Amino acid sequence: MFANLLHLITGSSPASPEYNRAFVQDVAVQSVEPRSRRVERALILGWVLIIMKCVLIAWAISHYRIPIHATWIVAPTLAMAAICTVIYVRRR
Numbered sequence: 321m322f323a324n325l326l327h328l329i330t331g332s333s334p335a336s337p338e339y340n341r342a343f344v345q346d347v348a349v350q351s352v353e354p355r356s357r358r359v360e361r362a363l364i365l366g367w368v369l370i371i372m373k374c375v376l377i378a379w380a381i382s383h384y385r386i387p388i389h390a391t392w393i394v395a396p397t398l399a400m401a402a403i404c405t406v407i408y409v410r411r412r
Contacts, residue, residue, distance in 0.1 A: 363405060370401050 374397060378390040 359408065363408065367401065367405075370397055373397065 374390075374394045377393050380386070381388065381390045381393075
């Protein structure tokens with residue numbers, strides 16, 4: 321980086337004609353990681369636990385007459401879980 325700055329300031333060109341070959345020109349990644357059954361099972365287990373939690377929260381709020389609506393707890397939980405699932409499914 322500093323060598324290029326020095327050449328820019330002085331107006332001189334690099335000493336050798338192969339100067340530009342020393343730098344990375346392009347990077348291409350062709351392989352795609354296959355889906356993991358283990359991760360997919362963990363996602364399914366996570367969704368089951370999240371649904372159980374949401375049902376438990378809704379029951380507890382109505383049973384104990386807590387002065388909030390269950391949506392304040394359930395909606396962010398479902399939104400974050402959906403975001404994580406979409407990120408995994410749409411990955412490349």
